[in-house]
Amino acid sequence: MTDAELAAQIAAAAGRILIEVRENGLFEGKALGSAGDEVSNRFLLHALHAQRPDDGVLSEESRDTLLRREKSRVWIIDPVDGTREYGEKRDDWAVHVGLSIDGEAKVGAVALPGLNGGVVLRSDRVAPLPEPAATPRLVVSRTRPAKEALAVAEAIGGELIAMGSAGAKAMAVVRGQAEIYLHSGGQYQWDNCAPVAVAKAHGLHCSRIDGSPLLYNQPDTELPDLLICRTQWTERVLEEVRRIG
Numbered sequence: 001m002t003d004a005e006l007a008a009q010i011a012a013a014a015g016r017i018l019i020e021v022r023e024n025g026l027f028e029g030k031a032l033g034s035a036g037d038e039v040s041n042r043f044l045l046h047a048l049h050a051q052r053p054d055d056g057v058l059s060e061e062s063r064d065t066l067l068r069r070e071k072s073r074v075w076i077i078d079p080v081d082g083t084r085e086y087g088e089k090r091d092d093w094a095v096h097v098g099l100s101i102d103g104e105a106k107v108g109a110v111a112l113p114g115l116n117g118g119v120v121l122r123s124d125r126v127a128p129l130p131e132p133a134a135t136p137r138l139v140v141s142r143t144r145p146a147k148e149a150l151a152v153a154e155a156i157g158g159e160l161i162a163m164g165s166a167g168a169k170a171m172a173v174v175r176g177q178a179e180i181y182l183h184s185g186g187q188y189q190w191d192n193c194a195p196v197a198v199a200k201a202h203g204l205h206c207s208r209i210d211g212s213p214l215l216y217n218q219p220d221t222e223l224p225d226l227l228i229c230r231t232q233w234t235e236r237v238l239e240e241v242r243r244i245g
Contacts, residue, residue: 001051004124007097007109007194010047012120014040014095015113018080022089033080033087037061040079040095048075055099056217060190064221074100074217076193082165091115092142094167098194100216105206108197110167121171123201130176132230135159139169139178146225148209149182152240156233170195170228174202180233182241184209184225189216192226205234209241 001009018036021027027035041061048057056068058076068074075097080086082093091114099107112119138153140146142162153160161178163169166187172178193216196206206214209225216223229237 002124003099003107004109004122006051007099007107008120008122010044011095011097011109011111012118014043014079015111015118017043018086018095019113022086029087033083036080036086037083044077044079044097058189058217058221060188066219068217069219072102076100076190076216078167078190078194081167081191085164090164092164092168094165094171096167096190096194098197100193103215103217105193105197105200105214105216108194110171110194110198112168112171121174121198123197126201129202132179136180136233137161137178138180138182139163139172141183144185146182146184148184148241148244151244152182152237155240156236166191167195170199173204173228173230174199180229180237182209182227182229182237186222186224187226188221189218189223192223196228199228203231205229205231211238
């Protein structure tokens with residue numbers, strides 16, 4: 001199977017496993033989140049090792065040895081993006097399976113298992129973007145919205161939509177539920193590699209909030225800020241971020 005098919009298949013399977021773990025009633029709250037992280041991570045690692053044994057892997061839930069730096073192809077995974085939301089039995093969490101090739105997010109699948117029937121957004125299956133809203137919608141963290149996002153929303157007359165995980169927010173833009181996702185204040189490569197691959201495939205702008213490119217398989221796993229948006233808003237948002245600056 002292709003890399004994109006593999007990413008989608010294992011992201012969807014991990015999502016089904018996570019729903020089963022959540023619904024069996026053995027765990028609650030933080031214990032549920034921990035169990036989900038561990039089970040999903042083990043499955044994804046085993047699947048990638050079986051199907052792509054020569055590639056590197058970077059996972060939120062595994063120790064990083066930097067051996068990945070010797071590889072041009074590195075899978076970057078988040079077994080449960082939004083562990084808090086998963087543990088609270090919300091639907092705004094995700095599973096990320098992304099492939100970085102020479103530092104660029106090339107292939108990705110983002111599963112949203114909590115949605116009815118489960119949804120998987122993929123870099124190899126691109127649907128036309130829905131018509132944008134007349135008033136731009138900015139999706140932000142439900143617990144700690146970025147100050148830049150708040151300021152940009154005020155400057156452009158935007159509407160704020162609070163949501164959980166990074167993957168859920170990024171896919172809200174892909175799915176036409178928002179026009180802009182601007183984050184600052186801390187993320188890691190696994191938080192956005194797969195979402196960026198999917199968003200780029202759908203024709204969205206993806207960059208750091210200063211407009212610089214998003215680089216993956218870097219020694220430092222931190223990638224603290226992110227902008228995913230409709231292209232018609234790119235320059236205005238970047239300009240406002242610079243002005244806030």
